[in-house]
Amino acid sequence: MRWSNLFAPTLREAPADAEVASHRLLVRAGYIRQLGAGLYSYLPMARRSLLKIEQIIREEMNRIGGQEFYLPALNPDDIWRESGRWETMGDNMFRLKDRFGRDLCLGMTHEEVFTAIARNELRSYRDLPQIWYQIQVKFRDEPRPKSGLLRVRQFLMKDSYSFDVDDVGLDRSYRLHAEAYRRIFTRCGLRFLAVEASSGAMGGSRSEEFVVFSDAGEDWIVHCECGYAANRERAVSALPPAEDPPGDEEPRPVHTPGKKTIDEVSSFLELPQWRHIKSLVYIVESQPCMLLLRGDHQLSEAKLGAVLGTEQFRPATAEEIREAFGADPGSLGPVGVRSLRILADEALRGRRDMVCGANRDDYHLVHVTPGSDFIAEFADLREVQAGDPCLRCGKPLRLDKAVEVGHIFKLGVRYSSSMGATVLNREGREVPIVMGSYGIGLERILASAVELYHDDRGIVLPRSIAPFEVVITLVRPDDADQQSVAEQLYGELLRNGVDCLVDDRNERPGVKFNDAELVGIPLRITVGKKLADRRVEIFHRRLRHSREVPVAEAVPSVISMLEGYDQLAVDGERSGGDR
RNA sequence: CGGGGCAUGGCGCAGUCCGGUAGCGCGCCUGCUUUGGGAGCAGGAUGUCGGGGGUUCAAAUCCCUCUGCCCCGACCA
Numbered sequence: 001m002r003w004s005n006l007f008a009p010t011l012r013e014a015p016a017d018a019e020v021a022s023h024r025l026l027v028r029a030g031y032i033r034q035l036g037a038g039l040y041s042y043l044p045m046a047r048r049s050l051l052k053i054e055q056i057i058r059e060e061m062n063r064i065g066g067q068e069f070y071l072p073a074l075n076p077d078d079i080w081r082e083s084g085r086w087e088t089m090g091d092n093m094f095r096l097k098d099r100f101g102r103d104l105c106l107g108m109t110h111e112e113v114f115t116a117i118a119r120n121e122l123r124s125y126r127d128l129p130q131i132w133y134q135i136q137v138k139f140r141d142e143p144r145p146k147s148g149l150l151r152v153r154q155f156l157m158k159d160s161y162s163f164d165v166d167d168v169g170l171d172r173s174y175r176l177h178a179e180a181y182r183r184i185f186t187r188c189g190l191r192f193l194a195v196e197a198s199s200g201a202m203g204g205s206r207s208e209e210f211v212v213f214s215d216a217g218e219d220w221i222v223h224c225e226c227g228y229a230a231n232r233e234r235a236v237s238a239l240p241p242a243e244d245p246p247g248d249e250e251p252r253p254v255h256t257p258g259k260k261t262i263d264e265v266s267s268f269l270e271l272p273q274w275r276h277i278k279s280l281v282y283i284v285e286s287q288p289c290m291l292l293l294r295g296d297h298q299l300s301e302a303k304l305g306a307v308l309g310t311e312q313f314r315p316a317t318a319e320e321i322r323e324a325f326g327a328d329p330g331s332l333g334p335v336g337v338r339s340l341r342i343l344a345d346e347a348l349r350g351r352r353d354m355v356c357g358a359n360r361d362d363y364h365l366v367h368v369t370p371g372s373d374f375i376a377e378f379a380d381l382r383e384v385q386a387g388d389p390c391l392r393c394g395k396p397l398r399l400d401k402a403v404e405v406g407h408i409f410k411l412g413v414r415y416s417s418s419m420g421a422t423v424l425n426r427e428g429r430e431v432p433i434v435m436g437s438y439g440i441g442l443e444r445i446l447a448s449a450v451e452l453y454h455d456d457r458g459i460v461l462p463r464s465i466a467p468f469e470v471v472i473t474l475v476r477p478d479d480a481d482q483q484s485v486a487e488q489l490y491g492e493l494l495r496n497g498v499d500c501l502v503d504d505r506n507e508r509p510g511v512k513f514n515d516a517e518l519v520g521i522p523l524r525i526t527v528g529k530k531l532a533d534r535r536v537e538i539f540h541r542r543l544r545h546s547r548e549v550p551v552a553e554a555v556p557s558v559i560s561m562l563e564g565y566d567q568l569a570v571d572g573e574r575s576g577g578d579r
Numbered sequence: 580c581g582g583g584g585c586a587u588g589g590c591g592c593a594g595u596c597c598g599g600u601a602g603c604g605c606g607c608c609u610g611c612u613u614u615g616g617g618a619g620c621a622g623g624a625u626g627u628c629g630g631g632g633g634u635u636c637a638a639a640u641c642c643c644u645c646u647g648c649c650c651c652g653a654c655c656a
Contacts (some may be wrong), residue, residue, distance in 0.1 A: 009589090010617095011590060011591090011605095011606090012591085012617070013590060013591045013592095013605075014590090014591090014592075015590075015591085016585085016590095016591070016592090017585080017648065017649045017650090018649090019649080019650075034648085036647085036648085037647085037648065037649090085656075088656075089656070090654095091654090092654090092655070092656080108656075109656070111656090140655090140656090142654090142655075143580080143653080143654050143655070144651095144652090144653090144654080144655090146650080147650085151655095195602090196641095206609080218655095283635085324618050345593095362580095365643095409656095471586065473615095475614075475615060476614065476615095479613090506614095507612065507614090507617090508613085508614055508615090508616085508617075508618060509615045509616060510615075510616035510618085511616085511617050511618095512615095512616090513615080513616050513617085514616065514617050515617085517616095526615075526616055529615065530615090537615095
């Protein structure tokens with residue numbers, strides 16, 4: 001490719017509304033242009049990069065026996081109604097009607113379509129296992145698209161689905177995917193981490209996310225140097241040591257006029273927040289339920305959902321609380337509460353002499369001991385906080401933001417049961433197919449690579465996913481010697497399978513150097529005045545070093561520099577995510 | 580959906596408070612010069628000032644309304 005024929009409109013200034021680095025740089029470098037909220041056009045540079053990512057994914061999926069499909073993005077409503085997700089997907093699903101008034105939607109994911117194929121075609125355990133995948137567009141009507149390509153309404157996804165006769169088979173398919181994903185992200189040059197993820201209330205026994213640490217991400221990851229890592233919805237921490245005072249006095253009411261929040265009551269009584277019991281009221285399947293946490297802890301609704309086994313819950317309104325307790329929120333507590341279910345976080349187990357609301361406005365109880373002054377079911381309900389001790393090693397946990405680039409999920413029989421996808425097993429009994437589902441966001445690989453690898457001059461992409469591997473900067477296109485050497489190197493690199501671009505534009509050298517660095521091409525060969533000594537310069541984008549080599553050695557030098565290029569990223573500052 | 584902000588040429592912005600018919604930088608076009616780090620000089624083109632309505636002799640500017648985009652929050656299989 002010659003830059004004079006390449007449409008890569010670079011900008012000196014980024015659009016004012018681009019905040020995160022990957023958004024700003026991908027626009028500036030001429031990779032993408034915005035069409036609407038969460039909608040981006042991919043110009044040739046982005047397309048080239050995404051095609052390389054796609055090809056890496058394809059090769060690794062094929063390697064584990066995956067078979068590539070291509071399904072309609074436009075789906076009829078019936079299969080979604082069968083799985084129950086026509087309703088549960090809610091506003092996140094784009095819906096439309098055809099000319100006959102029939103309901104259709106744009107696919108957000110393809111469990112339904114693949115399961116529909118499976119139930120029609122897979123009859124026997126002999127047909128299993130199957131790993132089916134596609135690389136295709138997905139549509140999700142996000143409440144708030146943001147951060148350039150990181151959260152959009154239309155995006156490319158590799159989604160795959162495994163079909164096995166039993167859990168042993170699922171374990172194997174799941175493990176194959178985990179291995180393929182590690183190879184994919186490694187080949188894409190990403191420093192990533194596999195973390196335990198919450199499987200939600202939708203059944204399923206195990207789920208892992210593959211994340212890239214970045215402040216531009218929205219996924220909070222709890223991790224520890226010992227290797228423990230989980231997303232925040234799933235993460236657990238050790239119980240912080242409690243040093244409650246000795247003695248077992250009876251609960252005693254104290255007047256706490258106008259003090260409602262834990263913060264206010266704790267200052268008023270001059271007792272630290274961890275000596276307080278935070279009492280929340282939720283309506284669970286239309287029944288009030290009391291939730292107790294340590295004063296300085298936060299409820300994790302994801303964990304609550306897992307404990308309750310339902311998503312049908314919400315915080316109670318002030319009126320509902322008044323009706324159930326005869327007191328306003330701010331003075332609630334579990335002592336004397338009989339008719340309600342009470343769930344307490346594990347951090348309250350074994351505690352004593354705490355403070356809670358008295359179920360009487362402006363009064364709190366002191367000397368309250370869980371287990372003797374009230375009875376509750378204990379469960380893990382709290383959100384892990386940075387600095388909590390690690391459950392495995394006791395060291396303080398870290399909490400950092402990350403981009404989720406992939407997710408693997410043991411689905412079990414959730415879709416095969418609801419949609420009737422069964423096979424006959426070895427004993428001749430009809431059993432639902434055991435499924436797994438696995439996804440990778442292609443644009444997120446590109447965007448998180450840019451987040452991870454950029455500098456003040458622009459993008460520094462890994463070689464494996466860069467739109468070009470090498471750019472030959474022809475300093476003086478009107479110089480016959482320079483021109484012929486550039487052409488000769490170009491031809492030779494192409495013959496060696498190097499994806500090469502010649503910057504033959506009639507621009508000043510500074511423009512060409514700046515553009516080459518902005519768009520993030522790994523190596524630049526400068527063919528310029530040093531040709532007088534039969535030498536060219538090779539500039540290393542990541543190291544920002546350049547070296548001069550004789551023209552005759554340029555091609556072998558470039559090839560060997562390209563080989564080690566991505567390793568420099570993986571070996572970089574943060575130790576490799578994959579262990 | 581709640582809160583905040585923005586909308587003026589391709590990009591970045593000024594002008595809006597205080598109404599008088601639109602300007603700057605970059606980019607673009609032509610010519611000459613220049614050519615190893617976003618060139619110089621000269622000349623030139625490009626605007627329904629997001630849409631609609633209103634007030635006024637006169638609206639980018641004031642009022643009403645709609646739309647779009649960004650940020651924070653809520654939400655997120």
